[in-house]
Amino acid sequence: MNQHEQVEHLFRHEYGKLVALLSRRMSIQHIDAIEDAVQWSLTQALEFWCRDSIPNNPSAWLYQVAYRHLLSEFRVKKRRGSLLTKHFIIDDEAQEHEEIPFSGEISNSMLRVLFVACNEAIPIESQLVFTLKSLCGFSIREISFRLFITEANVYKRFGRAKQHLKNQTIELDSLTDAELNDRLPSIHRVLYLVFTEGYLSSHPDRAIRQDLCKEAIRLATLLAESKLGNVPDSYALLALMYFHLARIQTREDDFGALLLLEQQDRHKWNKQQITLGMTFLAQSGSGDTISRYHVEAGIAAEHCLSPSFKQTRWDNIVASYELLERIAPSPLHLLNRAIATAEWKDPHAGLAVLNSSDMPNWLNRSYYWYAVQADLVFRCGETARGREYAKLAIDEAPTEQIKQLLFKRLLKR
């Protein structure tokens, strides 16, 4: 990594931490000013660090620059009389708050902002967009990719969440446990999506982003250890994350290309992490409700315990996806069930599952859909139909070069 890349890499990590810390200290109502200050500190860093060198403690440097910028903005507003002063007595507290935060405080702040942002008064999709962007450093493009919505829509939802947070008058401390408890499903979903992005990234340079996976696990652990988050769903989510983490090192070859499940060296799967996942799974298996995380963790466990690809109990996996379709309906589960069925029985059976129900438009155009269709159709020996899908793929391809390449690869063979 050169200096510039290093700085960019750091920014992704620092953004959410800075927003969380400053929101904690200044109240989330000032979210716009806070984000401006964070961005200011990052542009300052770009200018100074690339010219001189990266300081020993970049996080502290960024925090101080952002904090000072925020204070000076507040002073200007105060002079103009356009700011309520009840939230902070700037000059007395300024010195104390400028001290470098310690890591425990950062984690607590992030968890806190998660609870603030995952407020049911904000539409769920807006909550997600806000936390993914402001706390987890996702780009608009990454969010659009993960939630299957357009980038314009992401912006709109982000704006809506911010608008709500700015007008928020109730402080987190005054909420009851029951009210905070209602926010857990959204928090789980945000952590799940952060993990998903890490597991197989939409980022052009890095297919697997372990840093994001570990960040999600860190926050999920904090959540499970907290008084409110100590619930079966949190443990199921942690189990799911550990089962995937255990395999992560074996999913890339020396060239950075991804290896499929069948090609992974199962001896290198991390046994301690699988054990940890199993411990969490056992802890999660209690109570009267089951979540998608339970079932997905069960599927991941099935793969982790299987001695080989061939010996995988695909029938169990098919049954789990059926259950998943009922408790958390999504056509993606049908795609997964089709794949598992093809392994359990044969590609024809898989294809029958795939074609057993109509797919929504967004999925019909998704590359997931083309991949599964093309794979199963070719495996069924239906070259002609395979070609049709190939043609469709070419029509949908975004650039001329890719259309050319697809033509050569798929239709001229």
Add this chain to the structure above:
Amino acid sequence: MKNKTYMCILRSETGGCEQPSPSEMEIVYAKYQAWQQKFADNIVDMGNKLGSVGSVVRHDGVSDGPFIELKEVIGGYMMITAATLDEAIAVIKASPMVSNTGTSIEIREICTP
């Protein structure tokens, strides 16, 4: 307190506890499976329970997830790290995936919907 076991296992990461054997793992997993099976056997009941507690169904829309089948089983799909299409082709050619006879690999740039 539930956290008890968890602490023990965490220590094992630095070499404290012994690794459970595969059969011990199976026993733990089977217990979990038995719990999960209750729900599969009684879908209607489960739906009601979920509805009243409002744990997942109410809030959950469609989103992507870390699906092993979709992302790691299907041969037609993999993602690679490359700056350009040419580089992507070079990476693919160097990987063991193309050594399987009869496989052809389609390369598509991932675009947002």
